[in-house]
Each structure stands twice: as C-alpha cells, then as structure tokens.
Amino acid sequence: MDLTLSPQEEAFRDELRGWLDEHHPGAEPEGDEAGFEFRRSWQKTLHQAGWAGVSWPKEYGGRGASLIEQAIYNEEVTRAKAPAAVNVLGLAMGGPTVIAHGSEEQRKRYLEPILSAEEIWCQGFSEPESGSDLASLKTKAERHGDEWVVTGQKVWTTLAHHAKWCMLVARTDPDAPKHQGLTYFLMDMDQDAVQVRPLAQITGEAEFNELFLEEARIPHANIVGGEGNGWPVAITTLMHERATLAFGLQIQVKIALGELMEKARSTTVNGGSAAEDEIIRDRLAQLYIESEVLRLNAYRGLTHTMKHGVPGPEGSLGKWQWADVNQALTELALDIAGPQALLRSDDWTYRFLRARANSIEGGTTEILKNIVAERVLGLPRLR
Amino acid sequence: MDLTLSPQEEAFRDELRGWLDEHHPGAEPEGDEAGFEFRRSWQKTLHQAGWAGVSWPKEYGGRGASLIEQAIYNEEVTRAKAPAAVNVLGLAMGGPTVIAHGSEEQRKRYLEPILSAEEIWCQGFSEPESGSDLASLKTKAERHGDEWVVTGQKVWTTLAHHAKWCMLVARTDPDAPKHQGLTYFLMDMDQDAVQVRPLAQITGEAEFNELFLEEARIPHANIVGGEGNGWPVAITTLMHERATLAFGLQIQVKIALGELMEKARSTTVNGGSAAEDEIIRDRLAQLYIESEVLRLNAYRGLTHTMKHGVPGPEGSLGKWQWADVNQALTELALDIAGPQALLRSDDWTYRFLRARANSIEGGTTEILKNIVAERVLGLPRLR
Amino acid sequence: MNFDLTDDQRAIQRTAGEFLAARYKPEELRRLALEEERGFTDEQWKAIAELGWPGLVVSEAHGGLGLGIVELVVVQEQLGYALAPTPFLSDVGAALLLEAGGEDETAAEYLPGVATGERRGTVAVWDADAGWSPTHSALVPGGEDGQPTLTGTKVAVADAAAADFIVVSGADGRHFVVDAGASGLEIEATEALDPTRRLYSVSLSETPARELSLAPEARRRAYEALTTALAAESVGVAQRAMEMATEYAKERQQFGRPIGAYQAISHPCAQMLLETEGARSVTLYAAWALDHEPDTSQLAAAMAKSYAGEAGWRVTAAALQVHGGIGFTFEHDLHFFLKRARANLHAFGDSRWHRRRVADLAGV
Amino acid sequence: MNFDLTDDQRAIQRTAGEFLAARYKPEELRRLALEEERGFTDEQWKAIAELGWPGLVVSEAHGGLGLGIVELVVVQEQLGYALAPTPFLSDVGAALLLEAGGEDETAAEYLPGVATGERRGTVAVWDADAGWSPTHSALVPGGEDGQPTLTGTKVAVADAAAADFIVVSGADGRHFVVDAGASGLEIEATEALDPTRRLYSVSLSETPARELSLAPEARRRAYEALTTALAAESVGVAQRAMEMATEYAKERQQFGRPIGAYQAISHPCAQMLLETEGARSVTLYAAWALDHEPDTSQLAAAMAKSYAGEAGWRVTAAALQVHGGIGFTFEHDLHFFLKRARANLHAFGDSRWHRRRVADLAGV
Secondary structure (H helix, E strand, O other): OOOOOOHHHHHHHHHHHHHHHHHHHOOOOOOHHHHHHHHHHHHHHHOOOOOOOOOHHHOOOOOOOHHHHHHHHHHHHHHHHOOOOOHHHHHHHHHHHHHOOOHHHHHHHHHHHOOOOOOEEEEEEEOOOOOOOOHOOOEEEEOOOOEEEEEEEEOOOOOOOOOOEEEEEEEEEOOOOOOOOOEEEEEEEEOOOEEEEEEEEOOOOOOEEEEEEEEEEEEHHHHHHOOHHHHHHHHHHHHHHHHHHHHHHHHHHHHHHHHHHHHHOEEEOOEHHHHHOOHHHHHHHHHHHHHHHHHHHHHHHHHHHHHHOOOHHHHOOOHHHHHHHHHHHHHHHHHHHHHHHHHOOOOHHEEEEEEHHOOOOOOHHHHHHHHHHHHOOOOOOOO | OOOOOOOHHHHHHHHHHHHHHHHOOOOOOOOHHHHHHHHHHHHHHHOOOOOOOOOHHHHHHOOOOHHHHHHHHHHHHHHHHOOOOOOOHHHHHHHHHHHHHHHHHHHHHHHHHHOOOOOEEEEOOOOOOOOHHHOOOOEEEEEOOOEEEEEEEEEOOOOOOOOOEEEEEEOOOOOOOOOOOOOEEEEEOOOOEEEEEEEEEEEOOOOOOEEEEEEEEHHHEEOOOOOOOOHHHHHHHHHHHHHHHHHHHHHHHHHHHHHHHHHHHHHHEOEEEEOOOOHHHHHHHHHHHHHHHHHHHHHHHHHHHHHHHOOOHHHHOOOHHHHHHHHHHHHHHHHHHHHHHHEOOOHHHHHHHHHHHHHHHOOOHHHHHHHHHHHHOOOOOOO | OOOOOOOHHHHHHHHHHHHHHHHHOHHHHHHHHHOOOOOOOOHHHHHHHHHHHHOOOOOOOHHOOOOOOOHHHHHHHHHHOOOOOOOOHHHHHHHHHHHHOOOOHHHHHHHHHHHHOOOOOEEEEEEOOOOOOOOOOOOEEEEEEEEEEEEEEEEEEOOOOHHOOOEEHHHHOOOOEOOOOOOEEEEEEEEEEOOOEEEEEEEEEEEEEEEEOOOOOHHHHHHHHHHHHHHHHHHHHHHHHHHHHHHHHOEEEEOEEHHHHHHHHHHHHHHHHHHHHHHHHHHHHHHHHHHHHHHHHOOOHHHHHHHHHHHHHHHHHHHHHHHHHHHHHHHOOOHHHHHOOOOHHOOOOHHHHHHHHHHHHHHO | EEOOOOOHHHHHHHHHHHHHHHHHOOOHHHHHHHHHOOOOOOOHHHHHOOHHHOOOOOHHHOOOOOHHHHHHHHHHHHHHHHHHOOOOHHHHHHHHHHHHHOOOOOHHHHHHHHHHHHOOEEOOOEEEEOOOOOOOOOOEEEEEEEEEEEEEEEEEEEEEEOEEEEEEEOHOOOOEEEEEOOOOOOEEEEEEOOOOHHHEEEEEEEEEEEOOOHHHHHHHHHHHHHHHHHHHHHHHHHHHHHHHHHHHHHEEOOOOHHHHHOOHHHHHHHHHHHHHHHHHHHHHHHHHHHHHHHHHHHHHHHHHHHHHHHHHHHHHHHHHHHHHHHHHOOOOHHHHHHHHHHHHHHHOOOHHHHHHOOOOOOOO
C-alpha cells in the first residue's frame, strides 16, 4: 500500500501542472457563444500540446496515460480551474467507443477531428419515455438501400446545437427483444430533418436540448459495432461516461466544500461566524469526511481496476455517493445563508438547484442501488 | 375544531384519575411470577370497579366508552404509571374478536373470564417461516369427527406459559388459495400436545415464546367466525391490536422523552450539562416535536374514525412513526451517556436494545409503508 | 375533543379551493411568476378582496371578519396547494401586526382600509446582515420623539413594490409604519429563490415613520400567527407535490411496470404522506392554540414552523426525484413548488432556529 | 500510487482470516461471551501469541515484529469480522502507549514481555464521570516525586482482570503504569452493552504507579493508532453483518419471493456496501498515514473513527431490520455484532467527538 505518487506519476503531474500554469487561458468570457468558442480554442491548445485525449492510445492521437495518470489529469485540470475541453462527449465517450467498436476506416475518419475540436459530438440515447429503462427506446430507423431513415425524439442532449455528430441509438428491428434490435449510429446533425430545441432546467439555464428527428438520413457505413448490436456499444459509451467523470466529480466536491467553509467563516449570524456554530461545524465536518471517503474510494477503485481489469465493488458507488454529498453540501450552503437564502444573492442558489439533478442524471440513485444490489451483492433481480 | 375535552370527557377523565390515585397498587414486585400475579390481581381490581374492557359494549361487561374516552383511558393509565392489566391480549384483541365474530354462546363462555383475568389469552398467528407474509402460515389442522387435530409451530407468543386460551390461526384446507383455507380457533393451552419454549431476545429477556403443537386437539365448537373464514377474523384481531396500542405508545414516548431530558440535564459532559450542548439540544427538540406530531396525528385519527367510521390516512402512520421516534430517542440516550454508554449502567441500554424490535413487531415498517402506498395513496401493488 | 374543521371552516376551505383552482391554473401561475411585474394583477387582488380575505384576521371593530387563525391556515393551505402568487400573506402579516396594536391610533387608521383590501401592507423584518432570528433588528429610529425617521436597509421584503404601507421592525422589538412614497424610501426588486413571491430590497433614508405601540405579548402572537400561516402554506405545497408524485408514479412506465409499483418509489411516496399529514396536524394544532390556548401557542407555533418547513422541503425534493428528468425541467411545474417550499423553510426563522425555540420553551 | 495491500499484508490478512474462522466459530464466540469468565482462554491467547500478534506493533528493538499500523488494521478487521472475544486490542493499546515512550525505561522493561504475549496490558482512560473526550482525565498522582501513587476510579476498562499491567491516563496527558496486584488496586466486573468484550471498573487507592515519559506527539499517535484499529474492527463487524443480511435476503422467502428481490430490502443492503467500503477506504488511509504521513494522520484517524463508528452501527442496525424477528432473538448471532458496533461507536470518543476534531484539524 502506497498512497504517494510514483516518480513517473509525479513527473506526469509536474509536467501538466507546469503546462497549465503557463497556458491557462484565464476566465471564460460571458455569453454562451463566446464561451463555446473560448473552450473550442482551449481544446485546440490542449491538443497541440498533446493534452487532449490523454487516455486514448497513442496510435489514435492520445497520450496512452495510465488510469492513475488520467485521475491526476482530471484532478489537476479541476484544481487549476482550467476550462473544460469543449468536445467533452467526443473525448470521453464517442472516441473511446469508436476505438473499441469502430472499424479502422471509422477510426481514421472520426478520431482526429474529435481531438482537435473541429467536429463536436453529442449523445442521442435518452428519450422522454425511456429514462432509466434505456433499452425501451422507441426512435425507429428503417433501411432504404444504403441509407437508414430515422424518426423519433431524444432528450437530455448537451451541445446538440454545436454538434456535427450524434451518437444515436435507434431501434432497427421492432420485432426483436428490447435489448436486441438496437443499432448504434453516428448521425450527421447537419440536416433539416434534425431539429434541436433547448430545454430549460429548474435553474433557468438551458444546459440540455431535445432532438426531434423526422426522417433523418444516416449512411449505412455510419453504424458502429454492427447492425442490431447497439446495446453493448451503448453500454461501452456509458461506462466511459461514469469512469471518466468520477474523478472530476470528487475533486469538484472538495473545491466546493472549501468555498463553503469560507462562506461559513465569512457569514455572520447572531454575533459570531456561522463556522463557529456547533451544528454547522458538525455538518461541515461530516461533509469533509464524506468528500474524503469519495476521493479515497475513487483511488481504491482505480487500483482495483488496474490490478484486476475491472472496477471493484467500491467503483459502483462513486456517482451515487457524490450525488448525496453534493446535495447535502448545497443544502447546507442555504442553511448557512439564513434569510439571505431567500435571495439569489450568490452562485449557491444555482448550485443548490442544479444539485437536484445529481441523483437523476447519468443513472438515478435508485438504478445505481439496483445495480449494486444485483451485480455486487448478488441479490435477486426484481424485474 | 376544539382540542379541549367536552364536559363529559372531562368527567370521565376526572373519575378515572381519582380512582387511579386511590387504587394505584404501587410498584410491581421483582420476579416474573410475582409480577404476573400482581398484575392479575390489579386487573381484578380494575374489573370490579368497571375499568377493565372500557371499550367493550356494556352488554358484554365493558364500559362502552367512546374512542376519545378510550384514548383518555390509555393516557391516564400510562401517565399514572399504573401496571398493565395482565390479560392484555384478551382485553385488546381476543374479546373484541369474539364480540365481532363469535357466536352468542362463545360470547357467554369467553368474555367474562377475560375481564376478570381468570383466563389469560395468548395469540398464535406468526410462524418462523411466515413473518410479514402471515397468510403463508403452515400450521395444519385436520378434522377428526368433532375435533380438529393441529400440528405446527408458532412464534412471538407472549404470555403463552400463563395462557388458558390461544387465538390460533391454522390451515384447514391445504388446497385453497393461501388467504382462504385458514380457520380461527380458540385452543386450550392446557394439554401436553402444546409445548411452550421461552425465546430470549437481544435484550436478554424472554418476553416471547415459541409454541410447538404436536397433534393438539381443539373442539369444532371453538372455531370463531366459521371454518375457512380465518383470514378476516385474524385481521379483526390485528386491527384491534394496532388501534388499541397506538394511544399507549404515543404517551409512553412522551414519558420517555421527559426522562431523557432529565438525563440530559443531569449528565455532565465537558464541564456543562448535556442538555446545554447545541447538538443534543437540537435533537431533543426534534424528538419533542415528533412526539407531539405522533400525539396530534393520533387524535386527528380518532376524530376521523368517530366521524367516518374508518381511520383517516393519518391513522396508518402511528405505529411506523412511533418506531422511528422511539429508536431515535433511545439512540440519543446512548449518545448523551458518552463513555458510560459502553456499560449497562441504567435502564436505557435495555430500552435501546428493545427499541430495535419496534420497526419489526406488529407489522414491519416496510410492510406499513406498502400498506400506506397501496391503500392510502392508491399506488399499484408490486406483488 | 374534536380535531376536525367546523362546517364553517370546511365551507371556507371549499370556497378557497374552488376559487384558487379556477383562477390560478398552472399556466396562470407560470405567467404571473415569469411575466407579471408585481407577480399578480389588480383584478386578481380585487377578486380576493371580494372574498373578504384581506379582512380575515382584522377584528370586526376595524371592519374585518374577525376570524381566527384556524380560518387563516385553512385559506393559507389552499393558497400553498394552488401556489397562487398573491400578496395576501404579506398583507396578512401587516394586518396581524396592526391588530396587535390594539387601541393604537395608527392601527385604527390603517386597518379599515386593510380589511376591505383597499390598502395593502407588507412586513419588512430582516436587516441586510441579519442572522437567523426572524425579529432581530438593529434599526434605531432617528428624528424627534413622536416624529421618528428610519434609516437602513431591509432585505427580502415580500411584495414591497405593491404595498401601500410597510410595517418595519426595529431594535428592541419596536415596529413602525412607513407609507409607500414616503421620502427616502427606495424599493428595488431582487432576484429570489422562489419566483412565485416577489422580494424587494427596501432602503430607508431618514424616512418618516409612525411607531406602532405593541405589547410584547401581542407582537409575539402576531409573528406566531404569521409563521403558522407560512407553515400552513408549506402543508399545501407538500400536499400538492405529493399528489403530483403519486399521480406520476401511477402513470409513468419503466421496465414494463408503473414506477409506483417499485418500493424505491412507493416508499418515498408513503414518507411524503407521513410528513405532510404530520405537518398538517401540528399546524392545525398551532392555529387552534393561537385562537384558544395562548399559553401553549408559542411552543406550538415554533413546532409547526419547524416541522412543516422541513416537511415542505423534503416532500418536494422527494417528489422531484420521483419525477426524474422531467421534474428537473423548467417546463414542468414541480420546481415552483420546490422553490416555494425551500424558501418557506428559511423565511421567518429556519427550522433549526425554531427548534431552538422549542428546546427553550419545552424545558429541554 | 497503489491503494491496495502488499503481498505480505495479504498474507497476514489470509492467515488471520483462516485462523479466526477455525478457532472462533459462532458457538465458541457465544460460549466465550456468555460463559467464560474473562471472555477468552489461556490456550486461545497462546495461539494468538504464537502468531506474533502481541508483538505486531512492538519495535524490533524490544523484541516485537515492528510492523506498521496498516498491518495492525488488517488483523483488526479480521478480528471484527470474526468478532473474536480476545484481549488483543486492550493489549495493543497498552503496547502502543509503551512504544510511544521511546527510550523510557519502564517501557523498555515491559515491552519485551508484551512482544511475546507473556505480559498482557490494557488501557484505563475514562474517569467515572468523564465526558466525551477519550483522553481527558482529572486524575493527579499523589506520593513523592519518582514514586507516584494513584487514587481514583476508571470505568469501562477492557480486560482489566486479565491484564498483568494497566496503563492509566491522568491529568495533563500524563500516563502511568500500574501492575496487577498492586496495593489499593481493585478490579470489578461491570455489565457491558457488548458481551463480547469484558469491561471492568478499576479503582485505585494510593496505588503505586510508574510514570511513562511520553512526548505529546508520540502519545497522540498512540491513541490515533488505537482508534484507527477500533475503526478497522468496526469495518470487519460491518462486513460480516452485511454478508449475513445479504445471505438471509437471498434465502428468506416472503410473498413468494426471496426478500432480497424487494427494494425495501435490497436498497438498504446496497447502502450497507456503500458505508462498509467507505469505512474501509478511510480506515486504510488513516493507517497508512500513521505509518507514512504523520502530518495528516491526526485528521485521517479522526475521520476513520467517526465514519467507521457510524458505519458499523448503521450497517448492523440495518442488518437486524433485514432479518426481522429472527434477528431480534438472542439465539441468532447478529446481536453480538450490533452490540460491538454500537460500543465501538462510543469507545475512545464517539463519532460526534471525532467530527469536532475533524472540524478543528480541517480548518472549518
């Protein structure tokens, strides 16, 4: 057991830290469009220095980083408060899926423009009727010669209005059992048959979109992993989503907790600071512990994956626990604020509202508990 | 809306209070046997003064008290710390079931000895294999002429070693669906075929027993409510259990909380009293509120039952909420004790351990939530 | 002993429910919250005034209905259920404080207009750097005796821009009435957590005010009635969110079943019932105590605000989880309820502050 | 970066697991808890001594194995999993404090016997009226300098009747060694919440003692190692209770299905995994920090004791609920785990006390 970085890992971290120090582009400009272009340009900078797609194999333009190095990458980027690479879904999900399941031609065609942010990717999995029950999706694709004609509706699609490619799962065989008969397509977003409608959230922002597909066209060659084989390909995408995001999440929580402790110290209540209040103090300490547990579980999970090729039991818990912690943290922020909590006087109101989705997005807590109960503990399936 | 007692209710309370003042038999003697005889004699005293079976109709020797008066009765008896009547299951469950479903002959035979505590009753419903799923019980009764021959095992039977009569539910038709084919018997405990084995609990005490029945005999005339009709009769018994106990429970919680507040004031920690500690104080206040909510819900439920004949939605919640409150209360007692919690230095250790059963006995919290979800909220059944 | 509404109270409840259901449909709620500057229309206020609600807690001597706090919470629960954006509660708060003035001549001057709905008030309590206490203020009047002036800033004042007068709390429990349009008075809209209740920052600069003479007991009771009304609103909010969640759980299919068949959904729904009914019981009790048992009303009101505040939040948060993604969209109505519930938890002393009062009053 | 046990540590873990599974079967656990006066037999202690465990934390200079706290928690988790009644942890506590003495001559005299298991120690910390602090004591020695005597009472001293010597804490962080059989020493058995660990009341009356010279840093580390070992024990207890609950949930049928198919059972089981794994991660981290990162070990140990203490309790309580009635019977083994878990939560500072330390150390 050794929780210090190896010399090689330390070198990786130092190189990255130094590079980030030197190249940090400063604060993101106001406005959605300006922000988007800023992040696209940042990704180009990353790419040129070899810091885009660190987990990708070197042969496909990545850095071939170990899992620990990927974790370090996520921690450092978050700690430096560097902007997110704009093509987050392409880098974290689309690229790895094409690498795992795509043909050599597809790898040549799609990977480089993901890294360079020339082509932005989005994800078309969820539908209004199929939330947790993803395999029940209804978007239909029919083959017409060398093309597929797709009709249906997708939801929770980030970056849709900027995206060139959509990872689209559609039903190609309506008669097959629900987990079969699905096919994974790369759909060109640049066609009139694809309509994008922003979907505002309870925060007031529109982070997501709805996609309306009315006989959209996809060449047969854009299938990834074979016709009717969409379910396992989609699972690859989702596993990459959870694995890659976990590290950023735990570090974000630690940063947020630091800010909350600062808020507690600077908020005056009844003559003292909120941080001196025994109950606030106890809740902050509990959050501190839980955020550490989150971090430690994540590292333990990494070690397990590196040794055994698959995540250990603690690997299934991060997303769920993170949602619990982040919700408790943002609720405490309002309690600290006192009557000021009635006002949207700082960013905490947004964070508090945004956190309500944490236990829903990327797998609801209920579904994650099902998965732990069934796959880790071996309890019988209900359905 | 009027939360004060009516003149009639006040008269009832004052009469009872005065009587209890005068006749309170003092503290229960040590030892199980001595305690039992003490409580039996106390019930005789109650009965002679017309204070046993207050909820029973006057024609069967009861007092015909209104629901509110019953509630007052339970509150006053608990508040006076008067001993429990010894024949609690006969009074609260057996008698009312015989009144509701028994024949006139049965009423004449069984009711008076219940009130006078000459014949003690016990309950043989639960079995090791059928806990929450009561209707799956396996104890089998076969008819041989005018007798039924019963073989099987029962568990969680209080008072079994003192009881003359057992309310026994057994399967008389193995081919019928599980809720049918059950019959409700009154079984004479005074036969060799009935073996009683005390069952120690995690507290170390043996409050309950196991019953082993090896071809026990029951006359056909001892069926209550008809052959094959045991399920609805048993439900009557269980409904009386929950309704009657609810009032005693909420008042017990209030008394226990008062004692806990006293313990907090008298426990010194880090130079002050535990009651001055902000976190202990907050938890005590929350328990105070919840115990009041329990009391208020109970009264609201009574009013609903008196007006509409059936309990309102809040009536289903008392047992469940009581378990939550009592468990939280006894856990807090240990937290207040500090290192002394390691020792069994006072009664709180017993109470703390005993409280673990609160969410299991008389309907698990999980089953109660199912009932609320299905019957009150109308959500679909899972099973 | 009768823990149920009287026939008259039921009639008020029914009228309120029907009136609000007809006038404040979800589209209208949304329109008022997002588009209407003051969050309500004059016509809507007029309709409310015609029902006599502004005079509900105003004594008959001052032209009101002279009803009790039980009647107030009956209406207030319905307002929460409908989530009707209206300055009613702000106005009631002002009326309660004026009524607490008893023989006070300022009160006598303002109350008849309040009773008819012609003169609308609100209450300004929190100093800009206030703590959790709902009544603590450092504001000390200047000016000469008998002609006080106020200088300072109050935050989170509901419906201030639509009020004809503002009851302002000051140091040592003193209260003052300031008229809209008084010199030095500036009212600025602030963005609020809850978009269905307009909040303003109110700054006073040597603003002339009239002091209300309030006996401490009467002042205390006014605030307790106000927090109990707020608790009742949270009960209504929780009730509605619970109904939305259970309806959705019956309809929404996942894995071949309505999601309400899964205990991961049905048990949280049962918990919603537990908390909503508990909040209703303790709120009704507090209201009754304010009307009939002044000795216990302090404790009862603190319990109601604390328990109902938490319940409103927990129920709406759980309802959002039951709804999943759709509940997180702005186009679904649920978030309005969630935001109101959370705001109510914090307004006029948060749950923890009221628990501390419970501890004091219950002799912990 | 490698958050996993080394091969050597895995070997220790395996040996401990196999040894304990063979020697401390449930019947034996029950017999020791209920019938054996001191809660263990000499033969059992001898077998433990043969494994070298008593010398695990004793430095090689004093005849021990000189292993780290990671190795200690590996063993301790297995002891919790088996719930083996043994004076091992009391003895380790004494050894840790003696080792903290460094060059101290008393330590040098006692440690070789401790290392071989011939001389067994325990730790007496809580004054009869102690608060939550695990180390605060008002005990001030009498007697002459160099020949101190102790007078006072310590409660909840584990395995005192079986100890050859007792390390006694006093005021200002001073610590003393008292030999079994010293004059004025009286040891009385007390009934404990947890029947698998014998507790005694230890009264001292002008009892001769030898003071240990402990640097504050070293003393602090000894207690941190002890609380981390206690945390590891709770991890083992939680692991076992979780396994018992999940096994039962797979077998027990109700309403025609194994109860583990119901989310009301399966989701609490998943929660057990979350808390058990979290407790394991933070406990291993604390152990590693004690061995390799002294600067962070205070905070890490406080986190471990707090989190694992709570987890042990919550997991065993939830496991009892999963078992239903059978789990409430004395004849089922689960209650022994529940009682140990709860006792561990309170021992050497309860979870809340350690959270307060976390707040201090993390700069809240």
